[in-house]
Amino acid sequence: MSKPKLVMVGNGMAGVRTLEELFKIAPEMYDVTVFGAEPHPNYNRILLSPVLAGEMKVQDIILNDHDWYRENHVNLHLGKKVAKIDRVKRQVIAEDGTVESYDRLLLATGSNPFMLPVPGNHLPGVIGYRDIADTDAMIDAAKRHKHAVVIGGGLLGLEAANGLKLRGMDVTVVHLGPWLLERQLDEVAGKMLQKSLEDRGLNFLLEKQTEALIEGESGRVAAVRFKDGMQIPAELVVMAAGIRPNTALAESSGIYCNRGIVVNDTLQTYDPKIYAVGECVAHRGIAYGLVAPLFEQAKVCANHLANYGIGRYTGSVTSTKLKVTGIDLFSAGDYMGGAGTEEIVLNDPAGGVYKKLVIKENKLVGGVLYGDTADGPWYFQLLKDGKDIHEIRDHLLFGQSTVGDVGHQGQNKAAAMSDEAEVCGCNGVKKGTIVRAIKEKGLFTLDDVKKHTKAASSCGSCAGLCEQILASTLGGAYQATASDKKPMCGCTEHSHEDVRRAIRERELTSIKAVTEFMEWTTPDGCEKCRPALNYYLISTWPHLAADDPQSRFINERAHANIQKDGTYSVVPQILGGVTSVEQLRKIADVAEKYHVPTIKVTGGQRIDLLGVKKDDLPKMWADLGMPSGHAYGKSIRTVKTCVGAEHCRFGTQRSMDMGIKLEKMLFGMWSPHKVKLAVSGCPRNCAESGIKDVGVIGVDSGYEIYVAGNGGIKTEVAQFLVKVESDEAVMEYTGAFLQLYREEGWYLERTCHYVHRVGLEHVKSKVVEDAENRKALYARLLDSLKGVKDPWAERVEGELKREFEMLAVQPA
């Protein structure tokens, strides 16, 4: 049976991105034909400015080379402009007479530069700024002529002016508005930008209206005349006064257009066989001219072309960044402010820094950064997440580093880093390597960067930094996704939040039920989503959902920690770090019997036996006769204690006892990530309660409970939750907090990240202020831990032991 035919008109970034998304989810579905009016394969149009400025070459900005089209069996017509769509016969006809039939048609015709309707706008030497041919024309003009005029002081105009100046021309930018980039900047930032561009030798004429372009003796343009009578020489005039959706083909075929080809939230036009994406589209009345929203459209459109029927495009908040080397400028959202908004401003004209954040009802709604844009992506993320910022308001303007979310080595200014600087300390990836991969391989997401460079793919502490590098390298093409909308993994569109909700509300109790109900694109998920799903199921439906060992990482399947050489480590439970002669003797005997090469005291006050072969594990566990210490799981780990009032002359509370009670209560508790506790007997805090998921500090009148501390990847000081008087209250509050985290946390999110996301206020409202809810949480925790067995004892004999047994070739 022959496949349905998909024809795409337009071979630009939005269209080809749609194909890429389509090939990812339904590679074999269509016979695909593409018409491109330009003679080039798909290239990165937003990098034309660096090409003009001489910083890159045309071949560097090709995104999909000819091989890509061949490998994906795309029938490619380059240099052929489509003249007509016959919607009755379902055919497209190119100017050269080429005819192709379609079952589905995708219009991605992009936009055209707006040519001012003034006399002389057709003269040689008058061009728009849109494609490789325009760029070549400018480079050529710069070799032979002296005076250039750029009409339009927007992003594109300024980038063109900068490039022409670098190529040796005298450049004047003519702008109708009162300041530059008035669609992206407020007046203060606009004036600062103008000053620094003037320092580079550019000239500006603001509030000038062009009246005519004057023809010279050669027939080429020679001058620009304004309404006020002023005239300046120009052998090159670049029109950068905006773009218009290219709807000529759609309109002539009777497809409804209104300042763009009108589409619904599935990117479908008024003809159901015809879809449209990109700059040619008007979605809810808006035609986007930046690449990031177009990629969002591409993803949704591909989903519908693949008949998945899910995903809606609901519009985009955009951010912009000017690609003029040496000038840092960032703006997003509602940067002008106005009624009902508040502004926080930092203005240092001498230092060349200006920052303005616009806040409405405790949420960031827009901002402009000039001179120091390192925090642009972070602000943009806050804006998209709609995060309540009142807790961090007092240092919001000073950036992410002041709110404790810094990357590796405290490095958080991606743009300021040299190419040689190491970004990922785990895998030794330098900034230059990441930037090169982004440019050469056409990467657009953090996930792409992780896959191609391995940066941020181990501990993840440099993910924020990688995201910044991505943002500063891509400029306007960078698109932050709201965190609660980020897909779990490549198998699904759904976020962790969506999946947790569906499991709860739809009462899904198996991985199969989740992946079927939520339309996973892979048959049985991947190494990223399966462990998450397994955790969500067993934590939401304890005693109901069955644990799936094959969906657990090896450490949790083998109940031991895998080491670099494939051996394992054994850490028996030593409650509260308090041991005995009997325990120590058993551990020593076992270590001797199995020739354990390394014995190490752990940070969690236990003893680690390292270098154990997998098939020895059950035998060792049997000989030890001690329960598992869970030193390997996304689970309760240890409760660290100091000696406390039992011995210490300063101790106010019996911290060892309290720690042992907590550790016993939490035995066998699975959680989104590992959970570590500590109990100190006095504020000297020898058990380091200040950097634990739950830290308890004894004081004379009772206990203080701190939560969401972290001593690992990102050192975070725990935050004060509540002060209580009795041991029972410590158990209840601790249990309730951990249960809240177990129910709301996303897989692999430590408590510090979880509380950072939901806010301490939220935690307090559920655990401290609402006694009934606290008791209910505590009861659910105890219920889910009811009947928990020691995993080691369960695996010493019987069915579960099979995991540890090797196979041998059987005699014939």
Place this chain on the structure above:
Amino acid sequence: MSDWKKICTLADIPRLGARVVQNAGGDIAVFRTAADEVFALHDKCPHKGGPLSQGIVHGKRVTCPLHGMNIALDSGDAVAPDVGHCDKFAVKVDGGDVYLKI
């Protein structure tokens, strides 16, 4: 000379899991997919030698437990953009028994 040798029954290998066959030339990992297809690879990741048998199996791939490289079970090749290759062995299921050619 290599020959078909019986190693276990299909039921001995968990679905979406693996077992390890001891072998003089290096351990061999025998995988079973959700669709009951069986594949065998040298139990050594081309990246840093991790035991692939201990990884999570999904589709026709396994993810190495050490650093997360994905290996295609049917070819032994690392999944792009990673590069690498792992030796594969012929394996077949006959009457519920699994045979390996070694």
